[in-house]
Amino acid sequence: MVVTPCPESIPLSDITGARIFCKLDNLQRTGSFKERGARNALLQLEPRQKKRGVIAASAGNHALGLAYHGQLLGIPVTVVMPDYAPLIKVSTCRKLGAVVVMAGRDFAEARARADELAAAEGLAYIHGFDDPAIIAGQGTMALEMLEQVRDADAIVCPIGGAGLLAGLAVAAKALRPGIKIIGVESGATASFTAALRARRPVTIPRRATLADGLAVLRVGDNAFRLARPRVDRVVRVTEDWIALAILRMIELEKIVVEGAAAAPLAALMAGLLPELRGKKTILTVCGGNIDPAMLSRVIEKGLVHDGRLARFTVIISDRPGGLAELTRVIAASGASIKDIAHDRAFSGPDVSAVNAVCTVETRDHAHVRELHRALRRQGFPVSVAK
Template sequence: MEKYTFSPDNSDSDTNDSEDSLEDPVCNPNRPVKVTFEEITSAAYRIRTGIVNTPCIRSHLSSLTGMDIYLKKDFLQHTGSFKERGARYAMLMLSQEQRQRGVVAASLGNHAQAVCYHGYLLGIPVTVVMPIIAPIMKIQKCREYNANVIMEGKNMDEAKRIAVALSKEKRLTYINGYDNPQIIAGQGTIGLEILEQVEDIDAVVVPTGGGGLLAGIAVAIKTLNPNIKIIGVESERCASYAKAMENEKPVLTAIEGTLADGLAVPMIGYNAWETSKNLIDKMVTVREEWIAVAILRFIENEKCVVEGAGACGLAAILAGQLDEFKGKRVVLILSGGNIDTTILGRCLERGLAADGRLVKCKVTVSDRPGGISELCKLIGSIGVSIKDVIHERAWVASDVFSVEVKVVCETRDYLHSIELRDLLFSRYKKVKFDNFPLKSGVSSSTD
């Protein structure tokens, strides 16, 4: 693993020349490129033998949501995300000299893996700059494809600047993960496949980060069927496209840590904006707890692991933000499945808590023999599973013969949690539930 830092010649400065020198040459804010339908069909032809034509099948979640939902499972690509489409097309379009020199990219993970994998297949040297917050699993995968991995930068904006500086210093071709016109065209091939696989579509819901996937799919689908609604969805903690819509242009947006790390892009691409701005019917921002619940639903109902970015479409539906499509046919893009196992565990617990199925309470019980045992038996009597028990004596000031017991419980659903709460209140004087979810904030749970 190599470490890279700016040299004095390419460090930040207040001069416009220095700033311009670190801009992506194919993403010019003054001359944005609008990707055409013809470019997308060309991409589809060129990449057809190198990527998977992923299935788009009806979801078991249809009955749960009241919509006819189809899932485009692009996490079934070799590297686990849709990014392979654009990466392969961009690399196939390189000149022989560019192939020999190599390419450089900046990415939190999925774009990096895609470029590394197809660079490995095509014999093209690859360097990737990944922020220090990039998931460990994605870093390791890039190394497995013999890429030069540079861990540098606090976020994607810093990583991108380092990658662009490297491209100029070492004469490498920089491949922007969401705003390179060829990347956008490659991602648009998903739209062509969807229209071949599903009939009578009312809406397509697209996870949105830098805007490349949204732009490509919008062009492909709106060209062939302008009546289909294109819905973008992003986390409220990285709502860069929504900010662009407010300002009518891409603007730098503050981003926070999010379960949808693949969407954490501080500013959407100029080319992506120019291509998509007149084709989007609605942009939805979703809360983090709904993303966690959506990940949980996919595992329980579809038996598939989807990362936060890929779960955003379902999150918007579960949160009631797309209720206008009740009874209609909706396609969700499951864009990626690369999620760290440690993060997955946290997502599932957060999803259970948001769903009203993991609750934490404090109960003051008698400290005499059998007091805690009685509490556990009472909880178990209604079929509630106890996940953890902690008792404290020193901080119960009112009664030296009492002990405060903290209990984490897993229930079947929200109504089961209500039953537990009512039972404890009926038997004990001091009961407190932490963050007990309101019914209005909980979707229907699984049977």
């Protein structure tokens, strides 16, 4: 585990209006903050338990953190991963010396198998976000933040199971009671908001999200108890803003982050935290373990949200010259064609006409509207993809 940097970001400050500092825990060896809690939990085991080993159910960063620090400390680690766990994380855990057991269609089934193995083999189960030692370990990030940005006004933190939020809030409020702690959830997985409404952790329905690190159906009991009285505000962001925030981090900070780590920036970009304008604000960039295939899709979604990738359908003549005239208008507008597909089967009764489905690169939403106007002026009816 390393002390990660927390540099000021001029470009992110420019686009949000706050004075932004990024705590780059994506630079940990395994790519996420989870190493902090994992190492702390392993160090606190009794000597006999260190020899026997530990076990956890995890499909991602918690498994990697335990495997890496278990190897460094000479503590046997077993991780039970559900069937959908990314192959890269499975292979990395094995390379780091962990015993990997593939079991279960979802996390609940993987956890049940882990409990069975823990009982049978005398292994200590380490919960990924609700173990007190895990929560305390995550709090070391706040200690570093307040050393690196001594007069910070706020810390903005993503919320999944709330272990990171709880650790940060306890440590930061103990040292700086006046600092604002703000949590950010994906609107698709708002388990902390549900717990606030119910005044206790409750299970929410499973929904897909780009921020898979936040896709926890029920916040931890310990985490919620610690975080609830110390968190000043919780906001929820949409998937479009998370995608755009990932894109902005790549473009402006040259940093690849996963969806959970992009959520704090997404909240500011979406205008959900106007009270932070001009304030020294630390964004918790908690991890960078995003699947490359997912990253490419996320970038495209971000480009669409940004108005830099657009799709529309126009009716053109299916005779020679029809496509050439269409491409001439697109080029004259300054757009760049990525793809054109002809749809003859569903283009209507006129057999001399064809639907041309066009995907183009543009500068922004104003440029897209300008292109549509140019096409209509030249007699090309435009239908915009939703």
